[in-house]
Amino acid sequence: MTSTAQELHPAPTLEPGRTILELKGLEKRYPGTHALKPVDLAFKAGEIHAIVGENGAGKSTLIKLLTGVMPRTSGDVMWEGHPAALATPHEAMALGINAVHQEVVLCRHLTVAANMFLGEEDSRFGILQQRAMVRQAQKIIDDLGFDLPAHVVLGDLTIGQQQLIAAARATVRGTKFLIFDEPTAYLTRKEADQLFTLIRRLKGEGVTIIYISHRMEEVFELADRVSVLRDGTLVGTRTISETSEPELVRMMINRSIEQIYHKEHFTPGAAIVEARNLSGKGFENVSMTVRAGEIVGLYGLIGAGRSEFVTTLYGRHRKSAGQILWQGKPVQVNSEHDAIRLGMALAPESRRDQGLCLNLPVGLNLNLPIYKRISNNLLISNAQEKTEADRQIADLRIKTPTRNALASSLSGGNQQKIVIGKWLAHGAKLFIFDEPTVGVDVGTKAEIYRLFGALLSKGAGIILISSYLPEVYELADTLHVFRRGKLVATQGFRTADHEEILTQALAEKQEKLGGQT
Amino acid sequence: MSTEAIPAEKPKRNYNALFGLTLLALLVLLWIILSVATPSFASANNISNLLRQGSMIAILAVGQTFVIITGGIDLSVGAVVGFATVIVAMLINAGVPVFIAILLTLLVGVAIGMFHGFGIVRMGLPPFIITLATLTSLRGIGLLMTNGNSISINNDAFQLFSRSSFLGVPNLFWMVILVGIPAYIFLHHSRWGRYLFSVGSNAEASRLSGVNVQRTIYMAYTLSGLCAAFVGVLLASRIGIGNPTQAEGWELQAIASSVIGGTSLFGAVGSVHGPLLGAFILATINNGANLLNVNAFWQRIITGALIIVIVYFDGLRRRGK
Numbered sequence: 147m148t149s150t151a152q153e154l155h156p157a158p159t160l161e162p163g164r165t166i167l168e169l170k171g172l173e174k175r176y177p178g179t180h181a182l183k184p185v186d187l188a189f190k191a192g193e194i195h196a197i198v199g200e201n202g203a204g205k206s207t208l209i210k211l212l213t214g215v216m217p218r219t220s221g222d223v224m225w226e227g228h229p230a231a232l233a234t235p236h237e238a239m240a241l242g243i244n245a246v247h248q249e250v251v252l253c254r255h256l257t258v259a260a261n262m263f264l265g266e267e268d269s270r271f272g273i274l275q276q277r278a279m280v281r282q283a284q285k286i287i288d289d290l291g292f293d294l295p296a297h298v299v300l301g302d303l304t305i306g307q308q309q310l311i312a313a314a315r316a317t318v319r320g321t322k323f324l325i326f327d328e329p330t331a332y333l334t335r336k337e338a339d340q341l342f343t344l345i346r347r348l349k350g351e352g353v354t355i356i357y358i359s360h361r362m363e364e365v366f367e368l369a370d371r372v373s374v375l376r377d378g379t380l381v382g383t384r385t386i387s388e389t390s391e392p393e394l395v396r397m398m399i400n401r402s403i404e405q406i407y408h409k410e411h412f413t414p415g416a417a418i419v420e421a422r423n424l425s426g427k428g429f430e431n432v433s434m435t436v437r438a439g440e441i442v443g444l445y446g447l448i449g450a451g452r453s454e455f456v457t458t459l460y461g462r463h464r465k466s467a468g469q470i471l472w473q474g475k476p477v478q479v480n481s482e483h484d485a486i487r488l489g490m491a492l493a494p495e496s497r498r499d500q501g502l503c504l505n506l507p508v509g510l511n512l513n514l515p516i517y518k519r520i521s522n523n524l525l526i527s528n529a530q531e532k533t534e535a536d537r538q539i540a541d542l543r544i545k546t547p548t549r550n551a552l553a554s555s556l557s558g559g560n561q562q563k564i565v566i567g568k569w570l571a572h573g574a575k576l577f578i579f580d581e582p583t584v585g586v587d588v589g590t591k592a593e594i595y596r597l598f599g600a601l602l603s604k605g606a607g608i609i610l611i612s613s614y615l616p617e618v619y620e621l622a623d624t625l626h627v628f629r630r631g632k633l634v635a636t637q638g639f640r641t642a643d644h645e646e647i648l649t650q651a652l653a654e655k656q657e658k659l660g661g662q663t
Numbered sequence: 664m665s666t667e668a669i670p671a672e673k674p675k676r677n678y679n680a681l682f683g684l685t686l687l688a689l690l691v692l693l694w695i696i697l698s699v700a701t702p703s704f705a706s707a708n709n710i711s712n713l714l715r716q717g718s719m720i721a722i723l724a725v726g727q728t729f730v731i732i733t734g735g736i737d738l739s740v741g742a743v744v745g746f747a748t749v750i751v752a753m754l755i756n757a758g759v760p761v762f763i764a765i766l767l768t769l770l771v772g773v774a775i776g777m778f779h780g781f782g783i784v785r786m787g788l789p790p791f792i793i794t795l796a797t798l799t800s801l802r803g804i805g806l807l808m809t810n811g812n813s814i815s816i817n818n819d820a821f822q823l824f825s826r827s828s829f830l831g832v833p834n835l836f837w838m839v840i841l842v843g844i845p846a847y848i849f850l851h852h853s854r855w856g857r858y859l860f861s862v863g864s865n866a867e868a869s870r871l872s873g874v875n876v877q878r879t880i881y882m883a884y885t886l887s888g889l890c891a892a893f894v895g896v897l898l899a900s901r902i903g904i905g906n907p908t909q910a911e912g913w914e915l916q917a918i919a920s921s922v923i924g925g926t927s928l929f930g931a932v933g934s935v936h937g938p939l940l941g942a943f944i945l946a947t948i949n950n951g952a953n954l955l956n957v958n959a960f961w962q963r964i965i966t967g968a969l970i971i972v973i974v975y976f977d978g979l980r981r982r983g984k
């Protein structure tokens with residue numbers, strides 16, 4: 147594939163600082179949305195160029211145009227000085243442009259190895275060289291320092307691990323220009339570090355990198371330059387050493403934020419739920435209490451059993467031992483139905499698989515848990531359906547043309563807001579948020595944390611799962627650390643420092659994970 | 664800043680209505696062409712006949728659509744129709760009051776639908792398989808019960824029903840309205856309808872949101888079975904016999920009507936008015952082809968081509984040009 151590109155244009159002399167890719171008035175309109183207004187921007191060979199902006203600012207759209215996933219409305223893209231049509235992903239790859247997309251777009255039912263070589267399988271006389279492919283894939287993965295098996299089915303890995311595989315896949319294709327769209331959203335710090343090592347190594351090899359993230363510290367850690375998009379317009383480009391976090395935030399959202407982690411302290415009330423020696427698939431012997439007015443944080447590596455624990459509490463999976471007490475009384479939670487009736491709400495980890503009906507309207511998604519309340523025996527109240535949906539859209543600033551737009555047409559962060567928003571009107575007593583702010587921009591994060599405060603003040607309790615330590619650290623009144631299915635440590639609000647908590651989560655060396663979230 | 668409402672063009676969601684109008688336009692166009700092309704088309708007799716033909720498939724298509732919206736398929740409906748003609752014929756001939764006989768037949772339809780729900784939810788069988796199994800075995804059971812003979816129904820009032828009209832419109836067509844209006848309210852204005860869509864779109868997400876997915880699936884197949892049994896009663900009334908081999912291939916006509924009416928076989932997309940229009944478009948084509956003396960073999964080919972064309976254009980527009 148790369149060879150065709152090299153025949154067309156002589157191999158680039160990668161003198162750093164030369165412009166490798168230039169956008170001239172690049173523009174994209176979707177029906178109902180002007181996602182990208184004409185943008186002019188030049189990328190220098192060998193740089194790491196960060197792109198930041200609010201949810202729906204047009205970052206992923208820009209990437210989709212560059213990788214030939216979507217056709218552009220107008221404008222030009224110059225690749226090494228020549229105009230490039232970029233009409234298909236194939237064409238982009240042939241030039242050496244690759245991307246790790248925000249939503250993993252690999253085949254869940256194929257093995258890791260098969261995914262790595264998808265489209266360029268190694269075959270002899272038409273017979274796939276399966277073993278050789280697995281061996282080769284494993285070599286590449288090990289080489290990159292990722293601790294993952296190549297022979298397992300991709301769907302058995304966590305989303306974070308799948309993201310790493312997607313990154314590995316992109317690096318083996320003669321890449322000259324590699325785009326990462328929020329790659330760390332589902333990664334733990336350790337996995338993120340592995341990825342950063344990979345990115346730096348690629349930079350060392352002369353690859354140009356676009357890095358999209360909502361986490362400012364990553365931008366400052368990695369990037370050479372940063373561009374800010376707002377409402378589809380390029381607000382500006384800065385050299386990283388000449389800018390600051392507050393300046394970027396101001397460029398992004400046009401106002402400043404004093405404090406992202408909005409934390410309100412309440413005196414904890416009565417226990418809402420108590421798990422006693424609960425065991426189930428993926429976790430063992432976990433005991434904890436959540437009281438009214440309290441945020442209980444669960445930190446750990448991906449695969450530590452936190453999601454299994456909460457889904458079992460929520461009745462989605464069977465417990466194998468232990469007891470659940472609801473407001474002091476032992477209860478049987480045999481289905482999510484039981485859980486919801488008691489007053490639990492769960493915003494699950496994976497928005498695509500568990501959180502959203504993607505090909506249905508935003509409004510339907512938001513109202514799904516409360517249709518019972520907004521309808522009489524027979525009919526849904528149209529007025530209430532409308533006001534409830536519109537209220538969540540306004541409160542969470544979900545960027546959508548109308549509540550009738552399909553959920554799939556929203557940007558990733560805005561989809562995440564639906565996953566959270568659908569429970570806010572439900573009036574539950576216990577809210578379980580599993581990675582609630584994945585891919586959500588700074589401004590909205592602050593908004594969501596403020597909503598947490600509002601829920602607490604009404605006497606609810608919250609379980610907050612996050613693989614992003616600062617989030618649980620700054621918000622949790624009680625912080626439990628999970629390691630390989632066990633609750634290994636507990637601390638109060640800010641009583642331990644980051645280092646200590648990380649050590650608790652990691653402990654001895656990691657074994658190879660076969661899967662499981 | 665994006666805090667204020669996002670400027671948007673006109674809501675794009677009149678799509679359903681728009682598609683419905685397009686289908687209606689197509690139907691009217693067909694009628695106009697046929698009235699011009701053949702003098703017999705526009706006769707009161709033929710129109711009544713056409714409405715009768717279309718009505719039964721239309722009702723089947725509505726039930727089928729509920730199932731398809733959940734991401735499933737019901738291949739059994741044709742066999743259920745045939746089986747229901749036998750049941751209702753036997754009951755009436757046994758002296759059971761007609762009203763009770765109809766009610767019992769409808770209950771048989773419900774039971775068959777529940778059985779499908781059971782197979783899918785409890786036994787984990789794919790909808791295609793369980794309904795295919797019913798399709799073949801139900802015809803077999805019916806043949807056993809009748810020894811392969813037709814049962815002629817000796818009740819004139821029962822047969823008169825489907826041959827008469829009310830306000831100049833065939834009774835059978837009134838039955839479409841009788842089914843269509845509650846079905847419309849159910850699908851578009853009740854929470855059960857919303858649940859059908861959400862289950863078809865993402866069952867896991869629906870489940871975690873508190874939707875009873877299993878009950879929703881039971882409901883879809885039960886309604887489809889009910890519609891099919893009802894059509895069986897109507898058919899028995901129309902032809903005056905009970906025969907398990909009747910309505911052969913009607914399941915495919917019902918699916919075709921549903922798909923022409925904009926239902927997506929991937930689930931989560933569909934309406935009630937679409938399949939109704941789809942059924943009458945199909946009926947019109949068949950009727951017109953008969954009048955124009957088009958070879959019956961060609962009719963099938965035309966129907967196939969039509970399905971491809973309509974679904975293709977529908978897909979194009981869904982993707983937003």
Ligand SMILES: Nc1ncnc2c1ncn2[C@@H]1O[C@H](COP(=O)(O)OP(=O)(O)OP(=O)(O)O)[C@@H](O)[C@H]1O
Pocket residue numbers: 176177179180181199200201202203204205206207208248545546554555556557558559560585587
């Ligand atoms: N397929 C689509 N159809 C219609 N509108 C779309 C589609 N994809 C994206 N949009 C709209 O385009 C705008 C930009 O979306 P984009 O995905 O580029 O945002 P983003 O900057 O990547 O946001 P995030 O940080 O949430 O990922 C959004 O308003 C979104 O709703």
Ligand SMILES: [Mg+2]
Pocket residue numbers: 205206207248327557558559
């Ligand atoms: Mg994005």
